[in-house]
Amino acid sequence: MKLLLLYLLAFTGGVFLAIQAGFNSQLGSLLKQPVLAVIATSISSAFFGSLFIFSMTKDRITFNLIYQIPWYLWFIGGLFSFIGISLYFYTIPRLGVSKMIVAGLCGQLLFSLLAGHFGWLNLPLEPITTKRIIGILVIITGIILINDN
Incomplete structure (x- = not known):
């Protein structure tokens, strides 16, 4: 049952990403600048993620933990996300x-x-x-x- 729930969550995540891609492609097209849509996505994702962290979790991140994490891990995911999402927003109006x-x-x-x-x-x-x-x-x-x- 637990595995089935994980697959259902992954499937739902895929549906949400397809919906997000469609909306943000529209935003990028209307702005005539897909990168601005990526920025909007990143800012709104950070906002909603912060709301979730501050309202739903009891564990707090300590400065000691932050200093133990390699510096590049704070940025490299964002770089790849920026490139990947930008490519998506650029290609959706051209491919569907x-x-x-x-x-x-x-x-x-x-x-x-x-x-x-x-x-x-x-x-x-x-x-x-x-x-x-x-x-x-x-x-x-x-x-x-x-x-x-």
Whole structure:
């Protein structure tokens, strides 16, 4: 049951990201500047995240903990998020949201397959198996079918 709930949460997160991508693509198009939409997304995400942290959690972050974390971890995720979201907002009006999501998902899956296999970014090791390769090929076939007019 717990695993099913985790899959449901992951699925819901994907739905929310697709919705967010659609709204922010509209914002970027209206502003004629996708990067401003990324900034708006980042600011509003920080606002809602702060509300959640201050209202829902009992654990407080201490300065000692902050100093123990390597400095680059505070920024590198934001850099990759900025680039990834900017690319999404740029490509959605040109490709459509479904094609962008499918292509983006394919990139995520291929990278995660390699990152898990080699343990990049301190991720748990997940060896590449025949079943996973077949799964990726099926997804790539789906991308081709979705993008075929």
